Amino acid sequence: MLNVKNLSVMVGKKKIIKNFSYNFAKGKIYVIMGPNGSGKSSFANAIMGHPSYTLSPQSRIALGKERIDKLQPEKRSEKGIFLSFQSPLSLAGVSVRELLYLALTKKKEPLAVRQEITQYAKELHISEELLGRSLNEGASGGEKKKLETLQAAVLDKKVMIFDEIDTGVDVDALRAIATFLKKRKKDKTFILITHYNRVLRYLMPDKVLILMEGVLKKVGDKKLAKKIEKEGYEKAVN
Numbered sequence: 001m002l003n004v005k006n007l008s009v010m011v012g013k014k015k016i017i018k019n020f021s022y023n024f025a026k027g028k029i030y031v032i033m034g035p036n037g038s039g040k041s042s043f044a045n046a047i048m049g050h051p052s053y054t055l056s057p058q059s060r061i062a063l064g065k066e067r068i069d070k071l072q073p074e075k076r077s078e079k080g081i082f083l084s085f086q087s088p089l090s091l092a093g094v095s096v097r098e099l100l101y102l103a104l105t106k107k108k109e110p111l112a113v114r115q116e117i118t119q120y121a122k123e124l125h126i127s128e129e130l131l132g133r134s135l136n137e138g139a140s141g142g143e144k145k146k147l148e149t150l151q152a153a154v155l156d157k158k159v160m161i162f163d164e165i166d167t168g169v170d171v172d173a174l175r176a177i178a179t180f181l182k183k184r185k186k187d188k189t190f191i192l193i194t195h196y197n198r199v200l201r202y203l204m205p206d207k208v209l210i211l212m213e214g215v216l217k218k219v220g221d222k223k224l225a226k227k228i229e230k231e232g233y234e235k236a237v238n
């Protein structure tokens, strides 16, 4: 599904991601872990096409067979990539409901959008009040991440990347998000970025990828994440 090959990313003259190659398949949940500053957010931003991150000429990012690494972020989103930021932005005067209606004009029936929002909000324990409030205004960490999850689902993207999925999110919100994602895993690719392994209590990833100093150091399963918790990154990957 998301095929990343020889991805090297620079910010200014600084090389942040170094020759990252991995194929993220459909129907699987991936967790990318790594210490602070290892390049996790930069990886996500580069996949999305953030203009501050420059790719080396050898870098390739493809969705299925189609290369997307030259496309603008909006186009990548249209092709099916969703990124939930580490710190979701607030939007004054526009609610999540309105935002989704707007985004899906001419793409989905308004009634269908309405029903989906109601259904997903119920599963994620998002209140009516929060749905109608200006996006993320005064929302807690958990509420913001739940709203991001709802948007990703209604927009029905193929590849969903959640940066710092469990930062500032309480246990109940994390459980609701994990349960929600698990149920929809079949034809999606989820990439969850985190620096702890709290999320692994609620959701079994198919693969755990360890990113250190911009290098994909090791790929394993849940056991690898456990090992890291016990021994720390340095010892666990060597």
Ligand SMILES: Nc1ncnc2c1ncn2[C@@H]1O[C@H](COP(=O)(O)OP(=O)(O)O)[C@@H](O)[C@H]1O
Residues within 6 Å of the ligand: 011, 016, 034, 035, 036, 037, 038, 039, 040, 041, 042, 043, 052
């Ligand atoms: N826009 C940017 N400008 C300058 N340096 C950046 C920028 N984005 C990331 N970096 C640097 O790249 C490294 C990796 O950062 P980041 O991707 O945020 O790591 P992580 O998400 O794993 O904590 C850090 O040293 C950070 O300071």
Ligand SMILES: [Mg+2]
Residues within 6 Å of the ligand: 040, 041, 042, 086, 163, 164
């Ligand atoms: Mg980060």
